[in-house]
Amino acid sequence: MAHRITVIPGDGIGPEIMDATIRVLEATGVDFDWDYREAGLDAAEKYGSVLPEEVLDSVRKNKVAIKGPITTPRGGGFRSVNVALRKMLDLYACLRPAKSYPGVRSRYQNIDLVIVRENHEDLYGGVEFEKGDPAIQKIGELTEAAGMGRIRDDAGLSLKIISETGTTRVARFAFEYARKYGRRKVTAVAKDNILKFTDGLFFATARKVAGRYSDIEYQEVLVDNMAMQLVQKPENYDLLLLPNLYGDVLSDLCAGLIGGLGVAPGANLGDEIALFEPVHGSAPKYAGQNKVNPMALMLSGVMMLRHIGETQAADCVEGALAAVIAEGKSVTYDMKPSPDDPTAVGTSQVADAIIEKMG
Ligand code: NAD
Numbered sequence: 513m514a515h516r517i518t519v520i521p522g523d524g525i526g527p528e529i530m531d532a533t534i535r536v537l538e539a540t541g542v543d544f545d546w547d548y549r550e551a552g553l554d555a556a557e558k559y560g561s562v563l564p565e566e567v568l569d570s571v572r573k574n575k576v577a578i579k580g581p582i583t584t585p586r587g588g589g590f591r592s593v594n595v596a597l598r599k600m601l602d603l604y605a606c607l608r609p610a611k612s613y614p615g616v617r618s619r620y621q622n623i624d625l626v627i628v629r630e631n632h633e634d635l636y637g638g639v640e641f642e643k644g645d646p647a648i649q650k651i652g653e654l655t656e657a658a659g660m661g662r663i664r665d666d667a668g669l670s671l672k673i674i675s676e677t678g679t680t681r682v683a684r685f686a687f688e689y690a691r692k693y694g695r696r697k698v699t700a701v702a703k704d705n706i707l708k709f710t711d712g713l714f715f716a717t718a719r720k721v722a723g724r725y726s727d728i729e730y731q732e733v734l735v736d737n738m739a740m741q742l743v744q745k746p747e748n749y750d751l752l753l754l755p756n757l758y759g760d761v762l763s764d765l766c767a768g769l770i771g772g773l774g775v776a777p778g779a780n781l782g783d784e785i786a787l788f789e790p791v792h793g794s795a796p797k798y799a800g801q802n803k804v805n806p807m808a809l810m811l812s813g814v815m816m817l818r819h820i821g822e823t824q825a826a827d828c829v830e831g832a833l834a835a836v837i838a839e840g841k842s843v844t845y846d847m848k849p850s851p852d853d854p855t856a857v858g859t860s861q862v863a864d865a866i867i868e869k870m871g
Pocket of ligand 1: 774
């Protein structure tokens with residue numbers, strides 16, 4: 513039976529990298545039944561909403577989705593569609609492998625890390641008060657009464673929320689993933705020396721879950737130390753488990769270790785639903801130019817193939833993609849020695865080269 517999968521091309525560079533990725537996925541011979549849905553800036557013009565209900569219905573029904581990036585205006589404007597999708601579909605774990613392929617231009621070789629980031633809580637929980645909001649004054653009265661000092665009148669406020677429930681399920685996800693994919697060690701990363709009641713709870717909860725997985729090594733590292741360790745000795749780590757904000761920052765650091773955002777894939781997972789998308793955003797300045805690297809979305813597609821049990825097809829796409837990188841010919845500007853290298857090819861030519869290698 514065909515795999516019915518929701519496709520959300522997104523906006524900016526999304527549609528062109530999605531076209532290239534769909535062509536490569538179809539070249540595997542796996543039977544797909546794509547269910548295309550629009551979200552983001554273009555959907556707002558057509559449907560009056562950046563996240564039409566029918567998009568959510570489609571993902572809920574199909575259980576698997578592949579998505580291009582979606583622009584989030586800075587400061588004002590609508591809240592992030594990406595964050596809304598993760599929340600409304602209860603995709604609580606963000607999975608970001610960072611694996612280097614020979615031939616990629618990077619200061620590091622042989623990187624093979626996996627980041628598991630909690631996706632809903634922490635400072636990204638959406639509990640924020642704008643400067644001048646009377647709620648800040650009320651909270652200030654509470655902090656003053658508790659001996660923690662006043663909050664300045666001209667302050668904005670974002671709350672950091674970490675729960676046992678949220679941490680338990682993402683930690684369980686991390687250990688189950690480690691077991692399934694042969695990872696030997698889980699390193700929880702937070703800063704409990706300062707944030708005793710949030711990051712402290714994160715560590716304590718992860719430690720408790722670790723107790724149920726005696727076959728997998730468990731350790732805890734402070735996030736500032738981890739930033740340095742990853743630059744100096746990335747080979748000491750295997751799977752990193754982090755709260756939302758640190759996970760966001762360190763997954764870009766790990767993308768830097770493996771050659772940049774052009775090759776950094778990701779997935780957002782819940783108990784039933786999986787949504788695959790690259791780490792990078794919509795790079796609006798390159799939209800419609802057939803210029804950017806489609807490999808991060810293609811590698812997200814490889815993760816999707818593994819998730820739906822199409823292991824052979826996943827190996828085939830990954831092998832062909834690795835061969836194209838190793839050859840270094842049919843790659844986009846970001847993988848060339850300089851960004852204005854005239855031999856760089858376009859987005860769709862990368863797909864052509866990969867399909868040829870899949871032969
Ligand atoms: P970005 O990832 O879109 O782009 C940053 C830079 O990285 C680009 O200018 C480009 O030089 C490079 N880059 C990104 N993707 C590339 C690719 N595939 N190939 C080659 N080079 C690539 O980050 P940004 O500029 O901070 O964000 C742009 C928009 O994307 C914002 O609105 C942001 O909110 C949104 N965003 C969306 C997602 C998502 O949809 N999940 C994720 C991150 C950012």
